Amino acid sequence: MIKLFIICSIQFFLLINNLSAQTGYELAKKLDNKDKPQNMTSRISMTLTNAKNKSRKNVMISKTASQSQKQMIWVLEPKSDRGMSFLKIEREDRKTEMRIWLPAFNKIRRINANRRSNSFMGSDLSYEDMMSRSLDDNTYLRLEDDQIGGEECYVLEVIPKKSINTSYSKHITWVSKENFQIVQEASYDKKSKLKKIKNFHYAFVNNYEIISKIHVKDLQKKHKTDIYFDQVKVDAKMDEKIFQEKSLKRLPLH
């Protein structure tokens, strides 16, 4: 009888443990499966602030398609760079192609954006941060639930698999229980030191909960980035042919 009890206890423990691991993955899968708009147009204001509290601001128009795998950005501010634009295309082989239009030189140049840890336009977001994460690239562990700003959250530990080219050792992700959106993420560098904290805010646009603000703080560089998205349009009529070089030279009207 005692033997049976011990065996049952061990089996129950393993089951619970397994369920817990599954739960982590399930949460991630649920997140991954959430409805996302096919395309989006927005006006982005990005304010960068350094450790000495000096700021600079960029205003851009962004258009994305194929669930952000294709993206075009046109710079509106600062004035000296107005008209500069970028085209980014994530290919299926996970390579990223990026082209830049330099109006002052009347030239288009290709940029190597495959160095995933490089910062995007001097911000605290790296190219890696901006790319969509593939579900199977990481292992997931559900941690104890927590609260962020009074909001009940699931907490996930996301560890990139060894085969993945990444500058992070792990992420801790807080997912709102209410709307199942990521509200905060802490990212750790390869030496397991806390590198960045990202906070996300959302707004409803056409039944989608779309990010309206991102606040990123690089704790090691003491640098922060605030990104605001407005004039957001989702799933509007968009010809995917615009994601090509010749579109770079024309500032969109909207």
Add this chain to the structure above:
Amino acid sequence: MTFIVVDDDMLAMLPNNMSSKLSWDAVQDEFGSTESIFIAFGYKDKTIFNKSSFSDLWKLTNELESRPEIKKITSLSNLPKIENVDGFLEVHSLQPSEELDDIQINGIKKYVYNNQSIRARSISKDGNYFNIMVQPNDSIAHNVVRDIVVEIGDSLLSKNYEIHYGGTAYITGSVPGMIKNDISKLLGVGLVLMSLILLVNIRDLFAVGMIFSVIIQSLIVMAGLMGWVVYLTGSENFYFTIINSSMPIILLTIANSDGVHVVTKFFKEMRHNGNIKKSIAKSIDTLFVPIFLTSVTTIAAFLTLYFAPINQLMGYGICLSAGILYAFILSLTFLPAAMSLKRWDLNSKAISQNGYLENIISKFGKLVISKPKSILVVGMIIMFIGTAGLSLLKVDVNIANFFKEDTDFRKSIDFIDQEMTGTMDVRIRVEAPIKDPNTLNEMQEMQTLLNSNPKVTTSYSIVDVVKQMHRILIDDNPEFEIVPKDEKKVSNLLMMYSISGDQDDLNTIVDYNYKVGLITALSRVMSTEEIIQFVKKIEDQVYDFKHISNASITGMAIVIRDLIYLVIESSVISIFSSVILICLITSIFFKNFSWGFLSIVPLVTAVLINFGFMGIAGIHLSHVTALLSSVIIGVGVDFSIHYIYQYRRLIKDKVRNGISNKVINEVGYPIVLDAASNMSFGALLFSTFIPVQYVGGLMVFAMFSTAFGTLTLLAASVELLKTSYSK
């Protein structure tokens, strides 16, 4: 004393309103510390471009980067490489990984040899050593960073490579501690020698012990005051810097002087009347006024340092004055009290017989008095020779020159200086729209001027990045390695850099909003004259800027130039004001200007001879040796006041015959004994630091010149004027 703060920051010596200091602070605030530590490692006869060396460079760079005390590391491992690869603009680290293959190493070598600025900063001239630049975090003391860098460097590299360390942060982080240890050790030797000289002449251990007790207590009060002021006010003017290292020696000599006068007078009186109480009373009666007067004049002289332009001299003067005041109080209270407690043996040699020096001085006195004119003429000749030597005096405040050339430390910093980028820097802070091509062109012109100096190894600024980006953008065409003519083009290039590279790469050359730029030139050590000429040319060029509205110059070369002027200014202010003050005080006290004038004769002569001798002997005036004038003035005035007071006392006592001889017999012995015991600090001659050696040698010379000046020039002058004084 536990609150004393040791400060190794040379910049703290500069007044806060000095333009180079303001500019320095602005540069540090905007771009981080510009004082760096350099590590060079490699092989004497073998190229550094091999797999294992790159692997070790990678490890060293990463290990140093992981330390919070270090702000930035610059090495071949993490320098950005801007290139055009198959039509792609790439900005990435020169060394992509720890392990490299031969093709990658050759690629790095080719890139480095094609890029003069990177080459000069990252490898030695012969390509046999790597150079790593370590920029400390602003808030961390240089000695802390130095220890970390040396520990990491030695642990990773010492087995396989020859390692050298250098750079201003390394030197300033190492030197104060080394000088402190060196001086402490040699001061100990000096004190032992001093006690032996006193013991041989005074011949009583208790009496010598009492003199030392006065010295030690005064030193504690001086150091304690320094600590308490820092604790209570936080004033940086009371930090213990390299300048303050001469404070203990100066107070030792002055406190010793008070004690020696009291003890020798007491023994003399005991010899005459054999009564302890009477002897003490007579000694104090005779010495109270001269010791009071010598203390007042010396304190006044040191308090004039309050007005010196070097910040730390204010704390220096106040704390030293407190120590002198306490030595005065102890000499006239503690010392007689202690002596009254002892049962003195009247038959002891110390009391019953004259000392060796006492007998010599007696004979010497007769000689001086018999030939006053000849003595005066000889003294004047020596003084004129000394004065002539003043024109040869040179100033050098570069700490690197504090070390003998054959020491390991000097060899190491010389290696960095000669084989790498050099350890001196000039920084030009430019406040103007940085993206404006006119600004960039003027910055470029400045770099051309800087590079034209043969001692300058490299210069860099945002101009180099813009030019290189321009070239890479236009198909890597060398003809386009120029500043674009259109501001929008410059802006596009910099935006492109922020997209493809790491914005942090630009943090040390341009501010966040592209409104302030920094031009940096690294150079080998220059002589004082070279620095002054070089800085003059830079200042002229800055003056000629048409588009850059606001530019300021700083860097170690400028700091050294300013420190040279400050040392001269401080010395001149200190010498002139203290001499005038002493002359005034003694004139008022003796109610006669000529006595006041005579009191400064020995010390003025000694100062002139001392600095003249330094000029003739090629000894440089530095912020360490300049303070020797304080010792001369402090001790010199003591000697002359004791002499004059005794002379006037004998006149009042109606002594008319052989008065000068009697004065020399009375005060000559303690003066010479005081000077002889202070000469023990000649032990500093054995220091490993050149200026400390000079201090040792000059101490002997100063003691000799002040004592000799008093007993010859002053004695002969008074003897020649005795008819007017005797009326």
